[in-house]
Amino acid sequence: MINFTIDGKPIQLEEPESILNAAKRLGIEIPTLCYHEKLSPYGGCRICLVEAAPGSAPERSKLVPACASRVEEGLIIKTSTQRVREARKFNIELLLSRSPDSEEIRQTAREIGVDPDNRSALDSVGEYLLYRAPRIRHTKCILCGLCVRVCAEITERDALCFENRGMKRRVVPPFDKVADTCIGCGSCAYVCTTNTITIEEVT
Ligand code: SF4
Ligand code: FES
Known part of the structure; x- marks a missing residue:
């Protein structure tokens, strides 16, 4: 048995699992952007940070x-400390600088x-990002x-x-050409966090 706490609540599990899933068991929601339960974790967006x-x-x-990150014996996990909130805000600021028009990112923000819409009111982090923003190519892809x-894990096509x-x-x-392995299944568009990928019928 693995014993640990999340936000002061004790929890016991037979098998190790992600902190995200363990928190869900306690009804604690943690925001995510690059996570999908059917895919391997990537840890790219850093919106789900916890202490x-x-x-x-x-x-x-x-x-x-x-x-x-997996739970371990004795681990003390905190999901909403000041440090956690500030880190998540910093990371969503980075994503907003890249994808300011993505409604999904704006909603998560x-x-x-x-x-x-009021990022200039932020502290030095906001100023830093606003200073950098002109050099960032805006795109909806985060x-x-x-x-x-x-494409790699479910359809096993490696077309992206x-x-x-x-x-x-x-x-x-791969090689910036439509991959021979692509079967046009639309899985990439289905999971895309920001609706960057759309499927068109070519006649
Ligand atoms: S195209 Fe969509 S799914 Fe792919 S990395 Fe960008 S945001 Fe994520
Ligand atoms: S959801 Fe965990 S790092 Fe993106």
Whole structure:
């Protein structure tokens, strides 16, 4: 048995599982953007951050993605501390800078306490991002990787992949050509967090 606490509530599980799932068992909702229950965790968006500390050293807490971190014996997990809220706000600010017009991102921002229409009222983090914003190519894609993972793990077609790093990172078909392996199943469009991918019938 694994014994641990989430927001002060004790919980006991027979098998290890993600902090996200364990929190759900207690009715604690943690926001997510790059997580899908049928796909492997990616830990990319960092919206699901929580604080976790070993029971033997509660002062050594660190921020971890709830979707990609497993519960352990004695773990002390906190899902709504000031540190957690600030970290989530910072990360949604990054995503808003990239995808300011994505309604899904704007909605998530509101849910975690960031007004997408009033970002200039933010503190130095907001100023920093506003300063950087002109250099960021706006796109609805937040690089959550759900499309890449569904194509690799469910349809096993590998018709999408990531290209480049940093600001130039994007999702493309291998070699930037429509992949021979693509069967047009639409799985990528189905899971896309921001409706960036749409399927069109070609006649
Ligand atoms: S295209 Fe959609 S599913 Fe793929 S990485 Fe971008 S936002 Fe995520
Ligand atoms: S949902 Fe956990 S890192 Fe994106």
